[in-house]
Amino acid sequence: xxxxxxxxxxxxxxxxxxxxxxxxxxxxxxxxxxxxxxxxxxxxxxxxxxxxxxxxxxxxxxxxxxxxxxxxxxxxxxxxxxxxxxxxxxxxxxxxxxxxxxxxxxxxxxxxxxxxxxxxxxxxxxxxxxxxxxxxxxxxxxxxxxxxxxxxxxxxxxxxxxxxxxxx
Amino acid sequence: xxxxxxxxxxxxxxxxxxxxxxxxxxxxxxxxxxxxxxxxxxxxxxxxxxxxxxxxxxxxxxxxxxxxxxxxxxxxxxxxxxxxxxxxxxxxxxxxxxxxxxxxxxxxxxxxxxxxxxxxxxxxxxxxxxxxxxxxxxxxxxxxxxxxxxxxxxxxxxxxxxxxxxxxxxxxxxxxxxxxxxxxxxxxxxxxxxxxxxxxxxxxxxxxxxxxxxxxxxxxxxxxxxxxxxxxxxxxxxxxxxxxxxxxxxxxxxxxxxxxxxxxxxxxxxxxxxxxxxxxxxxxxxxxxxxxxxxx
Numbered sequence: 358x359x360x361x362x363x364x365x366x367x368x369x370x371x372x373x374x375x376x377x378x379x380x381x382x383x384x385x386x387x388x389x390x391x392x393x394x395x396x397x398x399x400x401x402x403x404x405x406x407x408x409x410x411x412x413x414x415x416x417x418x419x420x421x422x423x424x425x426x427x428x429x430x431x432x433x434x435x436x437x438x439x440x441x442x443x444x445x446x447x448x449x450x451x452x453x454x455x456x457x458x459x460x461x462x463x464x465x466x467x468x469x470x471x472x473x474x475x476x477x478x479x480x481x482x483x484x485x486x487x488x489x490x491x492x493x494x495x496x497x498x499x500x501x502x503x504x505x506x507x508x509x510x511x512x513x514x515x516x517x518x519x520x521x522x523x524x525x
Numbered sequence: 526x527x528x529x530x531x532x533x534x535x536x537x538x539x540x541x542x543x544x545x546x547x548x549x550x551x552x553x554x555x556x557x558x559x560x561x562x563x564x565x566x567x568x569x570x571x572x573x574x575x576x577x578x579x580x581x582x583x584x585x586x587x588x589x590x591x592x593x594x595x596x597x598x599x600x601x602x603x604x605x606x607x608x609x610x611x612x613x614x615x616x617x618x619x620x621x622x623x624x625x626x627x628x629x630x631x632x633x634x635x636x637x638x639x640x641x642x643x644x645x646x647x648x649x650x651x652x653x654x655x656x657x658x659x660x661x662x663x664x665x666x667x668x669x670x671x672x673x674x675x676x677x678x679x680x681x682x683x684x685x686x687x688x689x690x691x692x693x694x695x696x697x698x699x700x701x702x703x704x705x706x707x708x709x710x711x712x713x714x715x716x717x718x719x720x721x722x723x724x725x726x727x728x729x730x731x732x733x734x735x736x737x738x739x740x741x742x743x744x745x746x747x748x749x750x751x752x753x754x755x756x757x758x759x760x761x762x763x764x765x766x767x768x769x770x771x772x773x774x775x776x777x778x779x780x781x782x783x784x785x786x787x788x789x790x791x792x793x794x795x796x797x798x799x800x801x802x803x804x805x806x807x808x809x810x811x812x813x814x815x816x817x818x819x820x821x
Contacts, residue, residue: 369651372650372653372655375655391667391716394667394718395648395650398718399655400655401659411810413812436818437819438821442774443819482774485773496765496784503788504758506792507791507795508795511795514796
């Protein structure tokens with residue numbers, strides 16, 4: 358059984374997953390380059406695939422690197438929490454590779470998700486988009502005022518200090 | 526120009542922070558007690574545990590230095606340990622993490638071979654049969670741009686030049702903040718899979734506001750303290766947008782509360798601003814959207 362693991366959380370979570378599923382020689386692990394050597398050393402039988410970008414996993418890039426010809430029996434994403442909330446970019450990436458994926462949470466439980474779950478969530482996001490954009494624009498205005506105020510205050514403090522040191 | 530240390534490392538101080546984790550701490554100390562590195566000082570800083578951690582450690586490990594704080598001060602506890610340490614290098618550990626038996630010796634060798642290294646980031650794993658067995662020897666270190674507080678070696682002089690962990694953070698993001706300051710001070714952070722530490726994971730985790738709250742609030746502070754001007758402005762806008770978006774999508778107010786508290790302290794945070802040079806900043810990879818994966 359060919360398994361793809363998307364290392365979307367810490368190496369510690371990967372260790373917990375690999376302990377659970379075993380079968381290193383049928384497992385491929387997609388990871389950013391900085392941790393590739395460490396993961397390959399711990400799991401010499403597994404095939405480590407490097408994601409050669411500095412950005413977080415993006416769906417088009419993941420399917421470009423891994424290939425989208427649906428060759429995996431299991432695709433597993435690592436979670437940094439219990440529910441999977443906040444991991445949508447990973448879930449979208451994984452569901453381009455197969456019809457059904459599994460999320461491995463911090464309680465070492467598997468959560469199954471399908472392409473239909475993806476469709477439903479995307480409709481929900483589209484419906485909520487106007488509210489999100491409006492709320493964001495509303496919040497940006499006072500935040501930017503405060504931000505520029507703090508920056509100006511910092512610059513003034515530095516200039517004052519320079520002036521005092523020059524006179525002192 | 527990079528910063529090079531003239532200080533050879535011989536003595537190492539292991540600094541462990543604890544708070545009501547007696548059993549994990551005893552296990553860690555039992556392992557450290559047997560560490561073959563010959564000149565190792567062990568310091569436990571207690572964030573005011575309410576159980577009998579202190580009495581147990583004093584009885585079982587009388588050679589361990591114990592600092593009992595009067596309140597739970599979060600990562601400030603570590604700073605108390607760093608200041609008390611007499612070693613030329615400090616190993617930071619959690620009460621549920623411990624170094625592999627060869628890790629400290631390898632760390633010292635790496636420091637002494639690389640005088641421009643300010644930090645050796647340990648390769649932190651969950652202890653499983655494979656992660657314990659498959660540790661490569663003598664893998665040349667590569668330069669990295671972050672480290673994990675559950676296992677890292679820090680040259681003590683680095684604290685004089687780059688400062689200590691930033692107390693107001695309390696929890697989370699302190700290592701990334703410190704990494705940026707250390708690199709801005711001219712040091713390197715090195716990592717090799719040959720220098721390994723193990724970090725036990727909890728049996729069961731429950732939904733917690735703290736993780737999501739502190740990660741996001743401290744992300745704003747990290748950005749304001751360290752990012753160059755244009756990236757700082759852009760990252761702030763991004764974090765605010767993500768706070769709103771994820772609050773609505775995840776049906777929680779924790780992100781907005783964290784953002785509000787971040788902004789309430791914006792003037793104090795800006796007083797500590799020391800932006801990293803743009804050439805160095807480009808090498809960091811700080812995925813700000815990841816903080817929104819800490820809720821539930």
